[in-house]
Amino acid sequence: MKAILTATRKRLFLILLIATLIGCNSKNKNSILDIQKTTSQKVFSAVIDSINLEINNGDYGLVDRFMIIQNDSVLADFKYKQDYETIVKKYDTTNHQYNFNNTDWHPYYKNSELHTLQSVTKSITSILLGIALDLNKEYNVSSKAMPLIIGNNITLKDEHKQNISIEDLLTMRSGLQWNEETDxxxxxxxxxxxxxxxxxxxxxxxxxxxxTPGTKFVYNGGATVLLGKIVRTITNKRIDLWAEEKLFKPLGITDYYWKETPDGEIDTEGGLYLKAEDLAKIGSLLLNKGKWNDTQIVSESWVTTSTSPILKDVKPKWRRDMGYGYQWWIPEYSVDGKTRIYAGNGYGGQYLMMAPVHNLIIVFNGWNINSEPKKSTWSVLQDRILPALKIK
Known part of the structure; x- marks a missing residue:
């Protein structure tokens, strides 16, 4: 009997010992994780402070706003005051809206907080087209573009233009001759x-x-102008009114401006002005797969496809090789085509950049149009922020 009790006590002792060791090990693991998390946060914070310091030192040229949002929390929000009135005195300031050195229009709209987005407008145009196609199943990205632009009763001299699809326009593969890579x-x-x-x-x-349509990537702002017309045909609303109803109002965006073209259309290739905070809302909408406050604004499938590298190894002269989706740039993606970063990219330094793995948004507004800065804010997410977060 004593032998049995002794054996039982030994087993109980071993069980208690193992439990104690496991508990201690768990505490050690938690302690290590806490230390790693704190260290990571300190490194991340130091990198943000370093970028801000370099912006203030002028390394990134003329930057107006720098924001970082992660998990719907604002981690950084810096505003920079630039004396554009003095800066542009050495440049032509002819008074018309398309002069980029006219401070009534650029970079801020008539001294408001609305900042030009330039070609980030293209990315938002893509969202608006996606909403239109979501709600009208008569058309899809394979639909021919020309009947939606000029009607069915007009015969084009070049029959090849009749074969351009909506997707060809979205992916900058219209086949149209176009030069937009010079100054x-x-x-x-x-x-x-x-x-x-x-x-x-x-x-x-x-x-x-x-x-041939669909075969060759050529960056073409004119293609996005045609997309704006297609949205108008599908919805029977000019795209600014469509945006107000289907995108801006649901997102609580009440202050914005669109440039109107001389022929009464809207400049969908570069004419939208938004506040940086509202541009960040667009990023949040996409990271949430098209949902806003539990309402599906644009379909998840449109968001996924738009921000995937449909085209890979695109070689624009002004950037490193990258992917391209539906009017969204894909600076980094995996071998199997999974998107790691996607972004809207606008002239002068307008960037809306997302890293979905880390639920991270970066917004930059700037106006580097007359000189090339030492460093580019376009590279901040890929080269500075993600390495600090150890995202590969």
Whole structure:
């Protein structure tokens, strides 16, 4: 009997010992995790402070706003005051809306907090088209574009244009001849010529074909102008009114401005002005797969496809190789095509960048149009922030 009791006591002792060791080990693990988390936060904070210091030192040129939002919490929000009135005195300030050195329009709209988004407008146009297609199943990205732009009763001289699909326009593979990679003030630049024309849609459609639709990537702001017209045809509303009803109002965005083109359309390739806080809402909408306060604003499938590298290894002259979706740039993606970063990218330093793995949003507004800064804010997320968070 004593032998049995002794054996039982030994087993109980061993069980208690193991439990104690496990408990201690668990505490040690938690302690280590807490230390690692605190260290990571300190490193992250130090990197943010370093970027802010470098912006103040002028390393990134003219930056107006820098925000970081993670898990719906604002981790950084810096505003920078630039004396644009003095800066532009050395440049042409002809008084018309498309002069980028006219401080009535750029970078802030008439001294308000509304900042030009430039080509980030294209990315928002994509969202608005997605909503239109979600609500009208008669059309999809495979639908031919021309009947939605000029109607079915007009015959184009170049029949190849009839084969351009909505998706070809979304992915900058229209096949239209277009040059937008020179300086914006270059009079041979098609964007310069577009914005100088009286009828933007006619200008885009007048361009000859140089490739079969869907085969060749050529960055083309004119393609996004055509997308704006398609939204109007599908919805029977000009895109600014469609945006107000279906995107801005649900997101609580009440202050914004769109540039109107001479022919009464809306500049969907670069004419939207928003506050940085409201631009961040667009990022939050996408990170939440198209939902806002439990309401599906744009379908999850549209968000996923738009922000996926449909095209890989795109080689724009002004950036490193990257992917491209539906009017969204994909600076970093995995071998299997999973998006790690996607972004809207606008002239002068307008960036809305998202890292979905870390539920992270970065907003930059700037106005580097007359000189090249030492460092680019475009590289901040990929080269500075994510390494600090150990996101690969």
């Amino acid at each position: 914006h003030n270059d009079t041979t630049n098609d964007c310069f010529r577009l914005e100088s024309s009286d009828n933007w849609i006619d200008y885009v459609l007048s361009k000859p074909m140089e490739a």
